[in-house]
Amino acid sequence: MQHLLSTEQMGRSEAESLLDDADGFLEVLDRPIPKVPALRGRTVATLFFEPSTRTRMSFERAAKALSADTLSFSPSGSSVSKGESLKDTVLTVQAMGADLAVVRHKAVGAPWRVAEWAQMRVVNGGDGAHQHPTQALLDALTIRRSLGGLDGLRIGIIGDIRYSRVARSNCFLFPTLGADVTLIAPPTLLPVDTEGWPVRHSSDLDAEIGSLDVVYLLRVQTERGGASVFPSLSEYVRRYGLTQRRFGMLKDEAVVLHPGPMNRGVEVSDVVADDPRCLVLDQVANGVAVRMAVLFRLLGGTSG
Ligand code: NCD
Secondary structure, eight states: OOOBOOSTTOOHHHHHHHHHHHHHHHHHHTSSSOOOOTTTTOEEEEEESSOOSHHHHHHHHHHHHTTOEEEEEOSTTSGGGGTOOHHHHHHHHHHTTOSEEEEEESSTTHHHHHHHHOSSEEEEEEETTTBOHHHHHHHHHHHHHHHSOOTTOEEEEESOOTTOHHHHHHHHHHHHTTOEEEEEOOGGGSOSOOTTOSOEEESOHHHHGGGOSEEEEOOOOGGGTGGGGSSOHHHHHHHHOBOHHHHTTSOTTOEEEOOSOOOBTTTBOHHHHTSTTBOHHHHHHHHHHHHHHHHHHHHOOOOO
């Protein structure tokens, strides 16, 4: 593996071996000194042209736990505000000695361009509404650790599919790992181009919810136009929100995932968000281990 840009072409054995490595790194993270020397001397740069809390910190934590050095960039306060191009920014970071760049950008395809321009390894940290592969891997790890595997599971991905890079990454990875995925959304929040996606569709959450093993909630992407396509937020909550009433309709062993940031009171009620069957904080913790596995795979080195 040279870069990690998308889950679309990822095979089952490649995904499973990354998840197996991540299981091992979770043990490392549980040690009194949660650090191994595997990537000593390597430098990981996080180039985030869009806001992030979890993804950026998670990659930095993962790099440091592997003893790599980190370089961090954000557009405000950088020369991008003076008009510097993406290409010049990337080549500048490479000239400082970065071996790998994690790129988040609002433009679809930006990480692919970076991979063409630079000699660095590239990880897609989210490009527009297109792909966010490490999110999908950490979601798969969370489901596997909680329910034992994805084979035969019924997973509902609910909400703003149209503008969600998380949905686009999960729609491919979950079926690759054996799950049966249903996209549940108002027709206006379904993408027009789902032909060829290995998933089913529904617009009736109440009809589907009782058969789901995993409820995967998405945030309405207001910054990409997501809220403009339904009448009101209260209408959205009424039809698609995971309210306490709907939570009560779930199977006993079903779990709830959300990539964060959560809009409490919109896609998920406050009480459900804090329920132990809502695995958002497990997702965050597992995300560090998944990113360690990805960095280690791309930058090599010997395991410590
Ligand atoms: C997501 C993103 O930025 O794509 N957040 C994340 O990385 N955990 C989802 C979102 O913003 O809704």
